[in-house]
Amino acid sequence: MAHATGMKYLKQDALPHMWCAGCGNGVVLGALARAFEELDLAPEDIVAVTGIGCWGKADDYLAVNALHTTHGRALAYATGVKASNPKLRVVALMGDGDGATIGGNHLIHSARRNMPLTAIIVNNYNYGMTGGQFSATTPANAFTSTSVGSNPERAFDICELARAAGANYVARETSAAGMKLKNRIKEALEAPGFSLVEAISPCTTQFGPKNNMRRPVDMFEWLKAKGLPASKYDKMVHPEQEGFFKTGVLVNRDAPDFITRYEAMRSRMQAGGRE
Amino acid sequence: MKKNQRLIQGNEAIAFGAFYAGARFYAGYPITPSSEIAEICSRELPGLGGFYMQMEDELASMGAIIGASLAGSKSFTATSGPGFSLMQENLGVAIIGEVPIVVIDVQRSGPSTGLATKPAQSDFMQIRWGRHGDQAIIALAPATVRECFEFTVLAFNLAEKYRTPVVLAPDEIIGHMRENMEIPEPGELPVVERTEPQGEPADYRPFCFKEGCVHPLANYGSERIYHVTSSMNGEDGFSNNSPENAARRVAQLHTKLDAGREDIVMTESFDVEGCETLIVASGAPVRAARSAAKDARAKGLKVGVLQLKTVWPFPELEIAAAAKNARRIIVPEMNYSGQLAGEVRKLVNDKNMVRQVNSYNGQIIFPAQIAQAIQ
Ligand SMILES: Cc1ncc(C[n+]2csc(CCOP(=O)(O)OP(=O)(O)O)c2C)c(N)n1
Numbered sequence: 001m002a003h004a005t006g007m008k009y010l011k012q013d014a015l016p017h018m019w020c021a022g023c024g025n026g027v028v029l030g031a032l033a034r035a036f037e038e039l040d041l042a043p044e045d046i047v048a049v050t051g052i053g054c055w056g057k058a059d060d061y062l063a064v065n066a067l068h069t070t071h072g073r074a075l076a077y078a079t080g081v082k083a084s085n086p087k088l089r090v091v092a093l094m095g096d097g098d099g100a101t102i103g104g105n106h107l108i109h110s111a112r113r114n115m116p117l118t119a120i121i122v123n124n125y126n127y128g129m130t131g132g133q134f135s136a137t138t139p140a141n142a143f144t145s146t147s148v149g150s151n152p153e154r155a156f157d158i159c160e161l162a163r164a165a166g167a168n169y170v171a172r173e174t175s176a177a178g179m180k181l182k183n184r185i186k187e188a189l190e191a192p193g194f195s196l197v198e199a200i201s202p203c204t205t206q207f208g209p210k211n212n213m214r215r216p217v218d219m220f221e222w223l224k225a226k227g228l229p230a231s232k233y234d235k236m237v238h239p240e241q242e243g244f245f246k247t248g249v250l251v252n253r254d255a256p257d258f259i260t261r262y263e264a265m266r267s268r269m270q271a272g273g274r275e
Numbered sequence: 276m277k278k279n280q281r282l283i284q285g286n287e288a289i290a291f292g293a294f295y296a297g298a299r300f301y302a303g304y305p306i307t308p309s310s311e312i313a314e315i316c317s318r319e320l321p322g323l324g325g326f327y328m329q330m331e332d333e334l335a336s337m338g339a340i341i342g343a344s345l346a347g348s349k350s351f352t353a354t355s356g357p358g359f360s361l362m363q364e365n366l367g368v369a370i371i372g373e374v375p376i377v378v379i380d381v382q383r384s385g386p387s388t389g390l391a392t393k394p395a396q397s398d399f400m401q402i403r404w405g406r407h408g409d410q411a412i413i414a415l416a417p418a419t420v421r422e423c424f425e426f427t428v429l430a431f432n433l434a435e436k437y438r439t440p441v442v443l444a445p446d447e448i449i450g451h452m453r454e455n456m457e458i459p460e461p462g463e464l465p466v467v468e469r470t471e472p473q474g475e476p477a478d479y480r481p482f483c484f485k486e487g488c489v490h491p492l493a494n495y496g497s498e499r500i501y502h503v504t505s506s507m508n509g510e511d512g513f514s515n516n517s518p519e520n521a522a523r524r525v526a527q528l529h530t531k532l533d534a535g536r537e538d539i540v541m542t543e544s545f546d547v548e549g550c551e552t553l554i555v556a557s558g559a560p561v562r563a564a565r566s567a568a569k570d571a572r573a574k575g576l577k578v579g580v581l582q583l584k585t586v587w588p589f590p591e592l593e594i595a596a597a598a599k600n601a602r603r604i605i606v607p608e609m610n611y612s613g614q615l616a617g618e619v620r621k622l623v624n625d626k627n628m629v630r631q632v633n634s635y636n637g638q639i640i641f642p643a644q645i646a647q648a649i650q
Pocket of ligand 1: 052053054055056071094095096097098099122124126127128129130135
């Protein structure tokens with residue numbers, strides 16, 4: 001089989017994209033489009049719901065149904081789309097500010113509900129679009145435009161959050177590993193219930209230069225050095241793990257999703273069971 | 276007794292009106308005095324093949340009903356002041372995205388948490404101007420339980436016809452009041468369904484920015500692939516930053532409602548012919564106004580009542596016509612600032628002819644208070 005290009009899922013007349021040189025968003029977008037193609041999904045059956053931010057502009061380049069919403073709320077809109085027509089394949093594309101900071105509550109509850117959606121969060125450790133302020137995933141002590149004296153706050157681990165809240169499928173890769181990312185997105189799209197892929201990605205205009213990674217390639221090197229598969233990461237003992245993150249599939253379970261549970265409730269009601 | 280005669284609550288009538296109109300998706304977050312609507316939806320929608328979703332907050336509720344509507348379900352939510360405040364940003368998405376949804380705001384007393392269970396009519400301005408950005412919206416306010424049912428059906432019809440959010444804004448009195456009403460049979464009230472777009476699927480444009488234009492909406496999952504965005508967009512639904520496009524886009528959001536004005540703006544007059552005193556009211560105060568007007572007429576005074584069934588767009592022409600011979604206009608409403616009175620004042624040269632009767636302590640307006648203003 002020829003390599004998937006994903007081109008039929010992209011709005012080609014909108015390219016080249018607006019993201020900065022060295023930004024990882026293009027890699028994630030490519031991985032998403034290729035995953036669609038390898039799963040042979042019909043563009044009319046896909047709805048891409050986006051929030052606000054650099055990654056939130058991904059819908060500008062997608063030739064599938066799309067709903068570009070408000071900052072932090074993509075998962076809420078996606079929930080309505082999915083429940084209204086469960087046959088649709090719904091992906092929510094969000095930045096770390098979007099998906100895990102202002103929209104953290106919707107992330108928790110989408111995972112808890114086990115809503116059959118796929119969230120793809122590009123974590124570039126800051127608010128790229130608004131000039132590189134710190135977000136809930138900015139590492140402690142990192143420098144951003146609103147933590148010039150270093151970040152006094154601690155960071156969220158998005159994947160741990162999703163796991164604890166009940167997501168069926170959780171994976172993390174970096175945009176330095178496009179092929180792995182595509183494979184994780186494919187698995188997420190096929191997983192029952194709520195699935196989340198976190199793509200750790202360089203912000204080469206804001207976060208990198210402020211944190212001693214002046215050139216785009218510096219951040220890619222950093223991602224490659226810091227992201228470790230379970231085989232390596234799990235062998236480390238505290239505090240060695242500090243500063244590293246685990247990549248690969250982190251959670252894979254098949255608890256019944258919201259729609260399945262709702263339909264079971266509907267059947268019980270119709271059978272005259274307890275209201 | 277007629278077959279479908281029932282003693283029901285305003286909020287119940289709203290829920291049943293929504294089902295009658297074909298609403299099959301509800302997302303909300305409970306709040307007094309609207310919660311009965313959520314409870315009825317959770318009980319009835321599964322059996323109707325629909326979905327009741329209890330979201331994590333009102334921001335999510337508004338997002339969910341917009342998503343659900345675009346995926347093909349007539350969708351709605353119900354809330355009150357604090358929740359309505361939280362819905363504003365996402366309500367703006369439904370406006371720019373031209374998404375048909377219905378929002379029930381059972382108005383309670385504020386500011387903030389205020390008198391949480393008491394009636395008010397202090398959200399009229401928030402309904403009209405509560406979001407950032409320039410825009411127009413439709414709002415209806417029932418004064419009886421039957422109107423709760425009928426206006427809900429109408430709200431869904433207008434939402435579909437004009438591709439816009441419609442706010443139904445009963446006050447707590449109307450939402451919680453019980454009256455006898457005959458539940459309409461299927462087919463008795465018109466129900467507007469979404470019109471399927473025509474033409475080649477590949478040529479489908481989700482929007483049309485010609486003056487007064489309302490373009491048919493496709494559903495996600497149909498053969499017509501399309502984009503909706505909260506950003507300024509072109510007729511193809513993709514981002515577009517050109518000033519010419521933005522001007523046409525913003526204008527059309529207004530002109531589509533201007534073009535439908537006759538269809539949208541509803542008032543009812545009671546003895547306004549030749550009246551010297553005109554009472555302009557909406558919601559529960561209509562009832563007190565009619566009672567006060569009746570007593571005044573019995574004493575030989577020429578007093579008429581104009582009920583504003585539609586609050587937004589404001590019924591300017593109807594008020595001007597009803598006030599033709601009036602020397603005085605009385606506007607009773609359950610707020611301090613005179614949100615409706617201010618609009619009425621804009622229509623007359625002699626600002627002093629508009630008299631306000633306001634209640635802002637969580638109490639109903641009594642006929643006697645209006646009678647005093649008639650003197
Ligand atoms: C309610 C609201 N608050 C603030 C903003 C301003 N804003 C736009 S994008 C953004 C942050 C984006 O950061 P992130 O979600 O991490 O995505 P990135 O741009 O890094 O891809 C902010 C704060 C907004 N659009 N809406």
